Amino acid sequence: MAVKDALLALLADGPRYGYQLKAEFDAATGAGWPLNIGQVYSTLQRLERDGLVEPDGPPDDDGRQPYLLTASGRESLAAWLDEPIETQVAGRDEVSMKMLIAVATNVAAPLEVVRDQRVAAMGDLQALTAQKAKATGRDLAFRLHLDRTILLTESQIRWLDLVEHRLEASGQTHHSPSTTARIDGEEK
Amino acid sequence: MTKSEQQHATTGDGRSITLELRNVSLTLGTGANRTDALVDVNLEVARGELVAVTGRSGSGKSSLLNVAGGLVAPSSGSVLVRGTDLATVSAKELSAARRRSVGYVFQDLNLMATLTAVENVALPLELDGVRVRTAREQAVAALSAVEIGDLADRFPDEMSGGQRQRVAIARGLVGERSLLLADEPTGALDEVTAEGVMTILRQQCDDGAATLMVTHDPSLAAWADRVIRLRDGRIDSVSAPSTRSLVDFG
Numbered sequence: 001m002a003v004k005d006a007l008l009a010l011l012a013d014g015p016r017y018g019y020q021l022k023a024e025f026d027a028a029t030g031a032g033w034p035l036n037i038g039q040v041y042s043t044l045q046r047l048e049r050d051g052l053v054e055p056d057g058p059p060d061d062d063g064r065q066p067y068l069l070t071a072s073g074r075e076s077l078a079a080w081l082d083e084p085i086e087t088q089v090a091g092r093d094e095v096s097m098k099m100l101i102a103v104a105t106n107v108a109a110p111l112e113v114v115r116d117q118r119v120a121a122m123g124d125l126q127a128l129t130a131q132k133a134k135a136t137g138r139d140l141a142f143r144l145h146l147d148r149t150i151l152l153t154e155s156q157i158r159w160l161d162l163v164e165h166r167l168e169a170s171g172q173t174h175h176s177p178s179t180t181a182r183i184d185g186e187e188k
Numbered sequence: 189m190t191k192s193e194q195q196h197a198t199t200g201d202g203r204s205i206t207l208e209l210r211n212v213s214l215t216l217g218t219g220a221n222r223t224d225a226l227v228d229v230n231l232e233v234a235r236g237e238l239v240a241v242t243g244r245s246g247s248g249k250s251s252l253l254n255v256a257g258g259l260v261a262p263s264s265g266s267v268l269v270r271g272t273d274l275a276t277v278s279a280k281e282l283s284a285a286r287r288r289s290v291g292y293v294f295q296d297l298n299l300m301a302t303l304t305a306v307e308n309v310a311l312p313l314e315l316d317g318v319r320v321r322t323a324r325e326q327a328v329a330a331l332s333a334v335e336i337g338d339l340a341d342r343f344p345d346e347m348s349g350g351q352r353q354r355v356a357i358a359r360g361l362v363g364e365r366s367l368l369l370a371d372e373p374t375g376a377l378d379e380v381t382a383e384g385v386m387t388i389l390r391q392q393c394d395d396g397a398a399t400l401m402v403t404h405d406p407s408l409a410a411w412a413d414r415v416i417r418l419r420d421g422r423i424d425s426v427s428a429p430s431t432r433s434l435v436d437f438g
Contacts, residue, residue: 115424115425118417118425118427119425119426119427120427120430122406122409122410122415122427123427123428123429123430124430124432125406125407125409125410126410126411126412126413126415126427126428126429126430127429127430127431128410129407129410129411130429132383133387133390133411150407150410151407154406154407154410157406158406161244165244
């Protein structure tokens with residue numbers, strides 16, 4: 001789980017307490033990765049149980065408990081950094097399922113489903129790009145996160161283009177009116 | 189202003205319309221080679237607006253740009269630039285109007301290798317009768333606008349791809365251009381350099397130019413206020429920036 005490893009990385013710089021870790025995590029990830037303080041504490045508890053972190057003395061006057069990295073924690077962090085993460089194949093998102101089902105079941109004109117989805121995705125890409133144009137003064141983490149979101153949205157548009165192209169090449173561009181009529185009838 | 193111009197000079201929200209295509213169709217070739225490059229296309233580009241045209245190869249993108257710039261006359265329908273129907277002006281007037289108020293930024297840069305950056309940018313002005321000194325001043329200003337004013341005296345082969353692209357944009361912008369027509373304006377530039385070029389083009393629009401940009405690249409098209417997708421010469425869809433919350437950026 002990446003949150004665990006991220007907290008170990010932040011602790012590698014020296015002892016931190018929960019709120020510090022959350023603030024530094026948000027700054028590092030451009031606030032693009034929701035993490036609540038409860039998750040930070042529960043993760044710290046698990047890390048302590050596994051011997052990867054330990055309390056750095058007693059809590060301070062405000063009751064804040066700093067933690068530091070143990071030798072095992074450093075080993076675990078090094079292993080995470082050394083091992084490349086497997087590329088996540090985004091084949092299970094709802095958009096791809098909807099497209100594939102539309103093509104396979106013939107319940108609607110697949111080209112229309114593709115077109116509507118592409119219009120929506122392009123609208124998202126336009127909004128993200130407008131955000132990028134205004135983000136020149138923002139910190140690097142924010143811009144990197146925005147770049148990534150933009151590229152993922154763009155890849156979806158490119159895939160939808162390809163779906164359209166392949167559908168046309170295979171001649172599967174129309175749906176059966178009788179199938180649609182039956183579905184419409186069932187909905188009524 | 190004629191009645192027709194008054195009728196079509198502004199959008200619903202009061203912005204003036206720079207380019208208008210009304211029921212434009214374009215047929216290319218004859219006999220067995222006859223193709224409908226554009227079919228009944230209606231399009232308005234207002235002052236300050238950036239409109240992108242996307243679509244597959246052969247969908248009619250380039251034809252649309254050629255018709256919009258008065259380089260090719262439509263088979264039917266009208267093209268109006270600032271309220272003037274291009275069909276009603278003489279070839280000479282059309283040519284002069286193209287030079288004066290329309291800027292072109294094409295992928296094929298067509299920079300003259302034997303001219304410096306500033307000479308390349310000043311050339312269209314000089315061809316139009318602007319005095320050499322005035323043309324040079326305007327060219328330097330255009331190069332400064334695209335942030336390469338300090339490279340004015342370099343030759344194209346002394347510049348990087350991104351810098352040459354900026355010279356081409358400066359040439360498209362120089363003078364009083366109310367309409368910019370761009371065809372893959374970032375060419376084969378890397379992403380960060382392309383972003384710089386698009387930032388400049390977007391700024392020109394925000395300053396009042398109307399721009400019609402053809403691209404097959406979704407990430408370029410996304411800089412536009414509207415993205416029009418062509419399919420077999422017809423407008424297949426139009427996208428506008430979504431207003432829903434996309435990512436939680438705090």
